[in-house]
Amino acid sequence: MNTSPWPRSQGERVRGPRRRDRLLAPRWRKVLRDLAQHRSRTLLVVLSIAVGVFAVGVVAGTRVVLARELQRTFSAINPASASITTLQPFDASLVESVANMPQVAAAEGRRGVFVRVEVGPDSWKNLQLNAIPDYEGIQLDRVMPDRGAWPPPEHALLVERSALGLLGVEVGDHLTVRAPSGKERTLQVAGTAFDVYALLYTLDGLGFGYVTYDTLAWLGEPRDYNELHFTVADRADDPAHVADVLADVRDKLERDGRTIYVMTIPEPGKHPLDSTIRAMLLVLGALGGLALALSGFLVTNTVAALLTQETRNIGVMKAIGARGRQLVGLYAGMVLAYGLLALLIALPLGHLGTLAFSRLMGGYLNLQIDRLALPPWVLALQVGVAILVPLIAGSVPILRGTRVTVREALSDYGLGRGRFGVGRFDRWLERLRGLSRPGLLSLRNTFRRKGRLALTVATLSLAGATFVAVLSIDNSLSLTVQSLIGQWRWDVAMQLSRSYRSDRLINAALSVPGVEAAEGWIYASAQHTSAARSSDSQMLSLAVPLIVFAAPGGTELLAPPMVAGRWLLPTDESAIVISTGMLDDQPGLEVGGEIALKIDGRDTRWTVVGVTQGLGPTAIAYANYEYLSRVVRDAGMAQYLAIVTQAHGAEAQSRVAEALEREFDRQGIRVAFISKLAEEQAEVESIFAGLLAMLMVMVLILGTVGALGLTGTMSLNVIERTREIGVMRAIGATDLSVFRIYVAEGVTIGLLSWLLGVVVGVPLGKLLGAGVGRALLDRPLDYAFDPRGPSIWLILVLVLSVLASLLPARNATRVSVREVLAYE
Numbered sequence: 101m102n103t104s105p106w107p108r109s110q111g112e113r114v115r116g117p118r119r120r121d122r123l124l125a126p127r128w129r130k131v132l133r134d135l136a137q138h139r140s141r142t143l144l145v146v147l148s149i150a151v152g153v154f155a156v157g158v159v160a161g162t163r164v165v166l167a168r169e170l171q172r173t174f175s176a177i178n179p180a181s182a183s184i185t186t187l188q189p190f191d192a193s194l195v196e197s198v199a200n201m202p203q204v205a206a207a208e209g210r211r212g213v214f215v216r217v218e219v220g221p222d223s224w225k226n227l228q229l230n231a232i233p234d235y236e237g238i239q240l241d242r243v244m245p246d247r248g249a250w251p252p253p254e255h256a257l258l259v260e261r262s263a264l265g266l267l268g269v270e271v272g273d274h275l276t277v278r279a280p281s282g283k284e285r286t287l288q289v290a291g292t293a294f295d296v297y298a299l300l301y302t303l304d305g306l307g308f309g310y311v312t313y314d315t316l317a318w319l320g321e322p323r324d325y326n327e328l329h330f331t332v333a334d335r336a337d338d339p340a341h342v343a344d345v346l347a348d349v350r351d352k353l354e355r356d357g358r359t360i361y362v363m364t365i366p367e368p369g370k371h372p373l374d375s376t377i378r379a380m381l382l383v384l385g386a387l388g389g390l391a392l393a394l395s396g397f398l399v400t401n402t403v404a405a406l407l408t409q410e411t412r413n414i415g416v417m418k419a420i421g422a423r424g425r426q427l428v429g430l431y432a433g434m435v436l437a438y439g440l441l442a443l444l445i446a447l448p449l450g451h452l453g454t455l456a457f458s459r460l461m462g463g464y465l466n467l468q469i470d471r472l473a474l475p476p477w478v479l480a481l482q483v484g485v486a487i488l489v490p491l492i493a494g495s496v497p498i499l500r501g502t503r504v505t506v507r508e509a510l511s512d513y514g515l516g517r518g519r520f521g522v523g524r525f526d527r528w529l530e531r532l533r534g535l536s537r538p539g540l541l542s543l544r545n546t547f548r549r550k551g552r553l554a555l556t557v558a559t560l561s562l563a564g565a566t567f568v569a570v571l572s573i574d575n576s577l578s579l580t581v582q583s584l585i586g587q588w589r590w591d592v593a594m595q596l597s598r599s600y601r602s603d604r605l606i607n608a609a610l611s612v613p614g615v616e617a618a619e620g621w622i623y624a625s626a627q628h629t630s631a632a633r634s635s636d637s638q639m640l641s642l643a644v645p646l647i648v649f650a651a652p653g654g655t656e657l658l659a660p661p662m663v664a665g666r667w668l669l670p671t672d673e674s675a676i677v678i679s680t681g682m683l684d685d686q687p688g689l690e691v692g693g694e695i696a697l698k699i700d701g702r703d704t705r706w707t708v709v710g711v712t713q714g715l716g717p718t719a720i721a722y723a724n725y726e727y728l729s730r731v732v733r734d735a736g737m738a739q740y741l742a743i744v745t746q747a748h749g750a751e752a753q754s755r756v757a758e759a760l761e762r763e764f765d766r767q768g769i770r771v772a773f774i775s776k777l778a779e780e781q782a783e784v785e786s787i788f789a790g791l792l793a794m795l796m797v798m799v800l801i802l803g804t805v806g807a808l809g810l811t812g813t814m815s816l817n818v819i820e821r822t823r824e825i826g827v828m829r830a831i832g833a834t835d836l837s838v839f840r841i842y843v844a845e846g847v848t849i850g851l852l853s854w855l856l857g858v859v860v861g862v863p864l865g866k867l868l869g870a871g872v873g874r875a876l877l878d879r880p881l882d883y884a885f886d887p888r889g890p891s892i893w894l895i896l897v898l899v900l901s902v903l904a905s906l907l908p909a910r911n912a913t914r915v916s917v918r919e920v921l922a923y924e
Contacts, residue, residue, distance in 0.1 A: 131434045135441075140907075142438070145402045148808045149442035149490055150449075152395030155801050157450030157482045158457050159388035161474050163381045165458040166467065173468045174371040177242040177296050180329035181336050182346040182365045185212070186358040187625070189324035194356060198330060201352070203345045205333040208240050209233070209325030211316065214595075214772045216761070217307075218276040219268050223754065224761060226773050227267070227277070227307045229257070231316045240329045241297070243310060244468070247271055248291020252311050255318060256290040260298040262466040263307030280597040280770050281320030287311075297372060299466040328353070337368045350627075359700055361625040373465055380461075380791055383871050387566065387798035392485060394562060394805040396493035397555045401809065403435060403494035407501025415506050427502040435494040436487060443486040450482060461794070557853045560806035563799065564857025564897060565864050568889035570795045572865035573872055574788075575886035580873065581784045583882055584713065587660040588777060590619075590742035592757045594764070595773035602738040605769065609743055612763050614756040616746045620738030621651045622729055626697040626721070646682060646719045648699065649740075650728035657742045660722070665691035665710030668724055676706040677722040679714030680879070700732050713879070750778035791872065806853070807900045814846050814908035843905045850901030857897075858890045 135142045192209065199207035211231045216224045232238060235251030248271045252258045257275070259267065269275060269289050278284045298308040313323050330349065335341040342365050350360055366372060407414075414427060455472050462469040596605075602620030609618035626646045651658045653670030660667070660677070668675055676695065683689055695706050706723070714720055729735045745756045753776040764771050828838060866883050873881035 128433065131430065131437060134434065135437060141402065141406070142441070144808060144811060145399060145438045146441045146445065148395045148398040148402075148805060149439055149486060150445040151801060151805050151808070152392035152489065153442055153446035153482050153486045154450045154453060155388040155391035155798070156485050157446060157478065158453040159381070159385050160481055161450065161454030161478050162457045162461065163385065164474060164478055165454065165469065165472055166377060166381065166461060166465075169462070169467055169469045169471065170371045170374060170377060171369075172470075174296060174369075176468075177244070178240055178331075179296075179366060180240040181331045181342045181368070182349075182363065183241070183327060183329045184346075184350060184353060184360060185327050185362040186353060187326075187361050188358045189322060189326050190328075190353070190356070190358055191324050194353070195325065195328065198328060198349055198352065201348065203333055203348060205331045206239050207328060207330035208238070210327050210329070211313075211321075211325050212327055213280060213316070213321055214597075215280070215309075215319070216278040216771065216774070217267065217309075218278075223758065224278070224774065225267060225307065227263075227309050228301065229277070229309045229311055229316070229319075231311055231313050233313065235310075235312075240331060244294045246292040246294045248289075250291060250293075252315065253288075253290050254312060254314055255285070256288045256311075257315070258291045258293045258310040259289050260295050260308035260310070261292040262299050263309075264292065266307050277319065279319040279321055280772055282765070282768075282770055283320040285319055287315070294466075294468055299373065339365060339368060342368070354701065359625075360627065363627070377461075377465060379871060379874065380794075383868060384794060384798060387795070387802070390562060390566070391798070391801050391805055392489060394559045394802060394809070396489050397559045398805065398809040399435070399438070399490045399493040400497060401555050403431070404497035404501070406434075407431065407497055410501070411504060411508075414502060414504060415508070418506050424502055428498055431498045431502065432491060432494070435490045435498070439486040439490040442490075443483060446486065447479070447482060457794075457797075553849065553852075556809050556849055557856060559809040560850065560853035560897065560900075561856035561860060563802035563806040564854055564893045565860035566795075566802050567799045567893050567896075568858055568861025568886070569865035569868050570792065570799055571886040571889040571892070572861070572884065573795070573869050573881065574792055575884040576865070576869045576881040577788050577792075577872075578785065579884040580877065580882045581781055583661060584877075585777065585781050585784065587658065587712075588742075588780075589657040589659060589744070591745040591748055591753050591777050592743040592760065593775040593777075594741040594743070594760065594771055595775075596739045596741070597770035597772040599734055599737040599739045600769055602736055605738055605741050608763060608767055608769060609741060609760060612756065612759045614746050614752065614759065615743055617657075617744040619652055619655060619657055619742045620725075621649060621740040621742055622725060622732065622734060622738055623647055623649045623740055624699050624728060624732050626699045646697070646721060648676070648697070648721045648723055648728060650723045650725040651742070653724045653726055657744065658722070660712035663711050663713050665708070667710055667712075668722060670724070672709065672724050673727045674704075674706050675709045675723070677710040677712055678708055679712050679720040681714035682719035682721060683711055699728075702731065704731055748778075750776070750782070753778050788872075795868075803896070803900070807904050810846060810849060810901060810904040811907065814842060814905050839910070842908055843902060846901045846905030846908075847898060850897045854890070854894050854897045857893060861889065 189211075190209070195207050195209040198204055210233070213229050213231075215227050215229050217227045219225050230243075232243065235243070246261050249256070249258070257277075259269065264270065267275070271289055271291055273289045274286050275289060276284055276286050293308075293310050295308055301308060311319075317323055328349070330345075332342055332345045346363060346365060350363060353360065367374075371377075410431075417427065451474070454474065458469060458472060461467070599622070605620050606618045609615050624647075626648050649658075653668065653672070660679075662677075663680060665677070668677055678689060678695075689695060689708055691708055691710060693708050695708055697704050697706060712722070729737065743756070743760065745752055757774050757776055761771055761774065862885060865885070869881035869883050873879055
């Protein structure tokens with residue numbers, strides 16, 4: 101019977117298309133027959149390719165959806181070119197005069213006030229209440245309806261949707277609000293709103309709420325403004341021009357008697373989280389590409405083994421006239437079929453994965469995702485990947501396998517070309533003693549096909565390296581956050597609604613049980629006066645809110661990590677320590693240099709004595725209390741209280757904070773804001789929880805590819821060694837002995853991949869840590885290797901190795917001597 105796809109001549113001359121049809125049809129029938137007969141092999145390769153295509157599709161689709169919705173959402177709010185927050189309130193006439201400036205296209209005023217909300221019995225959190233004159237007619241930095249009522253009803257509030265979890269409330273619940281005036285009112289959560297800028301504050305433990313001016317007055321607050329938002333009349337995409345206009349508006353407000361607290365210029369046309377999101381997607385994209393590369397390794401392995409099995413058939417086909425390029429086309433067609441079958445699985449799953457992943461990241465990043473449609477090029481990318489990657493991965497083994505001569509092919513007995521014993525390492529293994537004969541056989545068989553072994557180990561070890569790296573990133577994040585937050589040696593900090601006598605505040609705090617020590621601090625908003633105009637090379641610095649904190653000289657409650665220079669001495673006067681966030685915006689600043697700052701409308705000059713590591717891009721500076729209090733004419737006063745508790749756990753901090761708030765309220769001291777150090781650390785670490793979960797999803801995909809690769813390798817080893825298994829069975833090997841040999845071989849491969857994965861995981865963790873740190877903290881993470889990683893991955897890889905070897909080992913025990921004699 102002729103089993104070749106090339107028919108024997110029947111003595112007739114067939115010309116033209118009919119002969120080509122007769123040659124092609126059997127060829128493709130062979131491909132289909134092989135796909136159907138070797139179902140386990142087909143399923144293995146198809147799943148491996150599908151995982152890679154799925155990963156690429158999800159990452160590419162998510163990038164498209166998030167980038168598009170990011171821009172669409174930001175454009176929909178009509179972002180302001182700049183904004184100013186003042187310490188003194190202003191009215192609508194000032195807003196109108198700014199709007200009438202020729203450089204300004206539109207201007208709006210609103211009010212923001214810090215309040216405390218009760219989220220449980222004697223448990224309070226911070227909330228910024230925002231009042232907007234006309235919610236239906238917001239022109240700039242629009243707040244949009246999400247769920248429930250719109251606009252906010254009287255004596256009720258809307259909560260920004262990202263703050264629901266922070267406050268532990270749902271629509272319809274009631275919140276007790278304590279205003280700076282001291283009044284307490286109960287307001288219903290009538291709905292939720294969407295504010296693009298809110299997440300930046302929610303991640304820092306500050307929720308956003310929205311009320312009408314009537315509700316604000318009901319809380320005892322004035323009906324005026326302290327925020328001014330405006331757009332420039334032209335060249336809105338030119339930050340230098342926006343800075344010039346902002347300087348003009350600032351001058352106007354200062355001439356009108358207002359002290360500037362904060363001025364900001366958002367990067368034109370970009371969402372505030374744009375760089376962070378793109379950096380996260382870049383990391384995920386790299387891992388998706390890695391999954392694709394690993395699936396390519398598996399295709400290379402499988403096609404190489406396939407050609408080994410087909411060696412005798414190739415010889416037969418060549419003997420009856422098949423040419424090399426026809427054989428290349430035959431097996432390339434088989435690989436193409438694998439890719440097309442994988443595409444049928446990966447396309448719908450990739451689309452569903454994109455929807456789920458986009459919604460997951462959208463919820464985590466508080467993005468408004470209304471459209472999930474994907475452009476045609478994402479589909480085309482998946483099709484291209486499913487077709488081209490397997491063909492490229494299979495090209496080398498196909499070319500090598502089809503070049504075999506007829507003599508070499510017909511003399512092949514299915515033992516494969518794996519060679520053992522010719523290398524120095526092989527000879528060392530031969531001399532190895534102390535292992536049982538099955539153990540030695542497993543060990544030697546592992547290194548018989550070194551090329552296949554290398555690809556399998558590479559596939560599984562990269563998954564292990566990524567797992568170790570991700571756990572190290574988790575550890576590095578904790579270390580970095582502890583290092584940055586560790587600069588604050590207090591347990592509870594209280595920001596007051598105005599300045600009070602420092603000794604009064606300290607005495608009030610010390611009267612509360614659980615308080616060990618307290619210090620009165622001050623802070624002031626400052627502007628770098630040398631950067632007032634765009635003609636100055638540092639003109640954008642005035643857009644960065646610079647806060648100068650001042651603690652008593654020699655304080656032990658503040659110890660920022662220094663990167664240059666020194667910390668403040670108790671005798672320093674006009675000395676200042678700046679953060680790296682300020683240095684990033686003022687690259688000309690250096691230790692020993694001078695800086696001109698306008699504080700409370702007064703020009704001051706300072707000497708930079710040190711640079712400290714900041715948390716993100718926020719610009720912060722530090723001075724001595726004794727000197728800054730004289731500059732702001734507030735000597736002996738404090739509006740910030742740093743408190744050390746006797747017990748330092750989260751529960752103790754919360755208990756003392758609640759007692760402090762009650763005592764201060766009893767004494768008529770109005771508290772605007774309370775921070776607890778344990779909560780601050782937890783809130784910062786929660787920022788990274790979503791990213792780590794996403795990275796673990798990618799690790800799962802890589803691990804799946806690695807497990808499939810090991811399963812494929814073991815299955816191919818069993819197929820290639822059918823005669824060897826028969827010989828072992830003929831001389832008395834039991835099913836259990838054969839089973840153990842192949843399971844031991846799989847475990848050996850797993851252990852090799854574990855060792856390599858741990859070694860590679862260290863530099864990979866540092867690389868990923870640098871990328872994640874720069875994306876989220878504007879600095880590389882302090883790398884900390886997580887010793888749990890290798891241990892956990894060792895357990896996982898042993899389990900994966902055993903599971904991946906079970907089916908091939910079981911198939912090996914089913915090989916009978918009769919089947920061996922019939923094996924070709």
